[in-house]
Amino acid sequence: MKSRPFASRTSFEACLPALAHCLLAVCALALCAPIAGGLDEQSAFDTLMKLQRTPNPPGNVLFEEGFEHGNLDQWTATPGVAVVDADTGRCARFTSSENIYEEIIVRAPIAVEPSHRVAILWRARLVSPGPALHIRIDFAKADGTKACESQQYRCQAGADWTENTCVVSDFFTPDTRTIILHFHHAPKDGAVSMLDAVRVVDLSDAAAEYIAAALEQAKGTAADAARRIAAFEPSPGADAWKGVVSRNADEIGARIERFAAMDFASPEFVDGSDEPVLYARRLADAADAIEAGWAHPAPVLTYSSKPISAVRVLPYGLELEGAPAAEATIHACPGERESASIVLWAPEDTPAVSAQPTDLTGPGGVIPASRVDIKIVKCWYQAWNGWRSGHFDRDRKVLVPELLLNDDSLVKVYLDKKRNYLRLAYKDGARYAPIDDPEPQPWGTSFTAEEFPVADAPGLLPFDLAAGQNKQLWLTVHVPADTPAGTYTGEIEFTAADAPLARFALTVQVLPFTLASPTTRYDADAPFTYSLYCWGYIHPENQPWISHWYKSEAQFRTELQAMYDHNIVSPTMIWPPTLVYGDKPRFRRQLAIMKDIGMAGRPLHLGDSGLIGAPTSPAELEALKENIRKTIGIAVQYGFTSVYFYGLDEATGDRLLGQRAAWQAVHEAGGKVMVSVFPGYFDKVGDLLDLANRAGDPAGEPVEKWHANGARLYNYANRQTTVENPEIHRRNYGLYLWALDFDGACTYCLMGSQGTLWNDFDQAATTRDHNFALPTTNGIVETLAFQGYREAADDLRYLTTLRQAIAQAATGSDAARATAAKAQAWIDALDVRAVDLDAARADMIRWILELRDSGAS
Numbered sequence: 001m002k003s004r005p006f007a008s009r010t011s012f013e014a015c016l017p018a019l020a021h022c023l024l025a026v027c028a029l030a031l032c033a034p035i036a037g038g039l040d041e042q043s044a045f046d047t048l049m050k051l052q053r054t055p056n057p058p059g060n061v062l063f064e065e066g067f068e069h070g071n072l073d074q075w076t077a078t079p080g081v082a083v084v085d086a087d088t089g090r091c092a093r094f095t096s097s098e099n100i101y102e103e104i105i106v107r108a109p110i111a112v113e114p115s116h117r118v119a120i121l122w123r124a125r126l127v128s129p130g131p132a133l134h135i136r137i138d139f140a141k142a143d144g145t146k147a148c149e150s151q152q153y154r155c156q157a158g159a160d161w162t163e164n165t166c167v168v169s170d171f172f173t174p175d176t177r178t179i180i181l182h183f184h185h186a187p188k189d190g191a192v193s194m195l196d197a198v199r200v201v202d203l204s205d206a207a208a209e210y211i212a213a214a215l216e217q218a219k220g221t222a223a224d225a226a227r228r229i230a231a232f233e234p235s236p237g238a239d240a241w242k243g244v245v246s247r248n249a250d251e252i253g254a255r256i257e258r259f260a261a262m263d264f265a266s267p268e269f270v271d272g273s274d275e276p277v278l279y280a281r282r283l284a285d286a287a288d289a290i291e292a293g294w295a296h297p298a299p300v301l302t303y304s305s306k307p308i309s310a311v312r313v314l315p316y317g318l319e320l321e322g323a324p325a326a327e328a329t330i331h332a333c334p335g336e337r338e339s340a341s342i343v344l345w346a347p348e349d350t351p352a353v354s355a356q357p358t359d360l361t362g363p364g365g366v367i368p369a370s371r372v373d374i375k376i377v378k379c380w381y382q383a384w385n386g387w388r389s390g391h392f393d394r395d396r397k398v399l400v401p402e403l404l405l406n407d408d409s410l411v412k413v414y415l416d417k418k419r420n421y422l423r424l425a426y427k428d429g430a431r432y433a434p435i436d437d438p439e440p441q442p443w444g445t446s447f448t449a450e451e452f453p454v455a456d457a458p459g460l461l462p463f464d465l466a467a468g469q470n471k472q473l474w475l476t477v478h479v480p481a482d483t484p485a486g487t488y489t490g491e492i493e494f495t496a497a498d499a500p501l502a503r504f505a506l507t508v509q510v511l512p513f514t515l516a517s518p519t520t521r522y523d524a525d526a527p528f529t530y531s532l533y534c535w536g537y538i539h540p541e542n543q544p545w546i547s548h549w550y551k552s553e554a555q556f557r558t559e560l561q562a563m564y565d566h567n568i569v570s571p572t573m574i575w576p577p578t579l580v581y582g583d584k585p586r587f588r589r590q591l592a593i594m595k596d597i598g599m600a601g602r603p604l605h606l607g608d609s610g611l612i613g614a615p616t617s618p619a620e621l622e623a624l625k626e627n628i629r630k631t632i633g634i635a636v637q638y639g640f641t642s643v644y645f646y647g648l649d650e651a652t653g654d655r656l657l658g659q660r661a662a663w664q665a666v667h668e669a670g671g672k673v674m675v676s677v678f679p680g681y682f683d684k685v686g687d688l689l690d691l692a693n694r695a696g697d698p699a700g701e702p703v704e705k706w707h708a709n710g711a712r713l714y715n716y717a718n719r720q721t722t723v724e725n726p727e728i729h730r731r732n733y734g735l736y737l738w739a740l741d742f743d744g745a746c747t748y749c750l751m752g753s754q755g756t757l758w759n760d761f762d763q764a765a766t767t768r769d770h771n772f773a774l775p776t777t778n779g780i781v782e783t784l785a786f787q788g789y790r791e792a793a794d795d796l797r798y799l800t801t802l803r804q805a806i807a808q809a810a811t812g813s814d815a816a817r818a819t820a821a822k823a824q825a826w827i828d829a830l831d832v833r834a835v836d837l838d839a840a841r842a843d844m845i846r847w848i849l850e851l852r853d854s855g856a857s
Helices: 026-031 041-049 204-231 236-262 266-272 276-291 553-565 584-597 618-637 655-656 660-667 703-708 728-732 735-739 784-809 813-827 837-853
Strands: 060-065 074-076 081-086 089-095 102-108 118-126 135-142 146-154 162-166 176-183 192-202 300-304 323-325 327-330 336-347 349-356 360-362 366-367 372-384 393-403 409-414 419-427 429-434 464-465 470-478 488-498 501-510 529-534 605-607 642-647 673-679 690-694 711-715 744-747 773-776 778-783
Touching: 041 204, 081 102, 081 192, 089 102, 089 176, 118 176, 118 711, 135 162, 146 162, 176 192, 204 236, 204 276, 204 584, 204 837, 236 276, 276 300, 276 323, 300 584, 327 336, 327 470, 327 529, 336 501, 336 584, 336 784, 349 372, 349 501, 366 488, 372 409, 372 419, 372 488, 393 409, 393 464, 529 553, 529 711, 553 773, 553 778, 553 813, 605 660, 618 642, 618 660, 660 673, 703 711, 728 735, 728 784, 744 784, 778 784, 784 813, 784 837, 813 837
Parallel strands: 327 501, 529 744, 605 642, 642 673, 673 690, 690 711, 711 744
Antiparallel strands: 060 192, 074 102, 081 089, 089 192, 102 176, 118 162, 118 192, 135 146, 135 176, 300 323, 300 336, 336 470, 349 464, 349 488, 360 366, 360 488, 372 393, 372 470, 393 778, 409 419, 419 429, 488 501, 773 778
């Protein structure tokens, strides 16, 4: 296998040429995939999982079912399940019945090793409208008795085949010896699904072989890079790296050899092996930089990485979705906020690094440096598995890049101890307090600013580069609304001890159009609304708090402004009845601030269930009507067009149906009703609900029925803000909802503490803190996930702008109409579940510009 070019050296392929004597049973294809974050067994397992749908996938297959033999002999099946012919061969078809679970259960329990990495993979397809197929996994001991709680998942929903995986070993207990698979539709589902390609695979041996090959190659990479750097002719860039090699290269090779002799599952290996392997790769990147002629004046490397990415940039993370570079380009419209990501790496400790943007100059003048915001992406320990799933484990800590800080030292993280500490600025002096104490705290625990004085710096402070560690910076450029189109160039100047460290070129391509507000797919004139549950309201004494509800007026304004800047124009404010109905001056002040920010001119969403409740007596209903009328009257005075009042949250059964009289009363008083819903709710309350906020993956929801009744559909909990991965929020709350004909997104929530907000391990509840942002005494600390939600909205704004350009082409020239037809065909073919969203954004921009050039606008 040949080495990849310099631009891709951060992938694992660059470090793993053919090593047949080391690979053993690992297929050669496995060497082409990057390890997802590290060299430990879990990371190697994550990498090998990506290869399971390729020819000759690695691993030991424990169970396999493709249904090609035409029967269900390996399963116990109900009558509604049959083997049928499909476009890809035979598969199992599930047809929901009226009164039984249509299911198949594997006949023979599948033997597993509790210490091994085991995954289940399957393909599913939703043939008719309705909920997708479920899988349930049971865990048993050697004697067949229950080992731990069963786990259940819903398959991805799609008219085309979807790939599904479950890392089942995550739930093994030490006495787990077998698993049993159940695939089923519930009677209420009313759906038809297909199932195919079921596999249970053990990847522990393959992961160990993969790691051994990686270590062998890393040692060779370090030696080769050292030889290359030593051979360069003297130059400022080369000389700095020559010194690094002479001081460190031999030790790096020796450390890799020591790790190669260890047990790959040992804590020492898991915690320490990434560091020398990463060092080896970075030396190779340095050699390439010198050869390419852009090595920085000091021994430091810069990388341009993908901002919204599922790949975590960790201190010793081996995978980086990006490339070595000394420049980055941002495409943005006037008035838009758009981000870039820079990763720095230094071979030796480099303290007090400053990053200063210059003005960006272009044909229309300058984009001031003040419009370029730079923050540190802070990695800290959080509950295991929260990066990708709502399932988590507070007993296991994992390093996650999440916080966007101005002051890197606000949070101290000790990698050796896996501990987080937060600096609290008490009046008698600042000190650090642990924020990973597992002692359970009550839901919504709050503190006054004096009790918990946490505050970030107002702007970026100098930060330290620790030897051998990646350091990610987050750049957000806010293009002034009146900026003429064109190319604007500037730099990020990095210095340390007043000496030049590196220069990173920043280009902003300002596009010659402005972004439209997002609209729905089914009606190009109907707004697609971005909302977000938000607890915050002004404390009666107007004092700052560290709380998800109590706020000073300044804190309240900051949170609303942050949401608005992230396209959340109609947050769902969870304000209690004591405030809305009982404290009119404070209610008015909060509406006035919302109006100042720009949130008026559209409906007001009030999200506290107590605003309606479930009254049934004539007197109670009349009192409710009076409160509704007064509230609407006040809201209209501040420019809100209507008011949605919230029903009982996530109600089911009689509790759900018991609200019908109250909802009718809200309508009679001129109000509207919104509430969370689940599959099947349309038949129960679809005639009275004005805004249904659908929980979970919304595929299969009867959208047309809701719309026919005049209702709007939003989506939440796919995922909630417990998930830190920004890619998930961007994909699930943008083009995906648009393609399903939804009207908006409203997930939970801006910030919500299950224990205390700054501690992910002290919840007494079974769910985590829900934080797109964290409170400080002087504002908020945003997260990467919050940026993903913003980009979801921007994807839809670009698509709306493109659709408007296509519509305008109808009155244009023949060339414009022809271009519009091609652009519409591109939209029609867009696979919103699989497309690279950055590539889709680039294509939208290209089509908009082509339509402009063709005379469509």
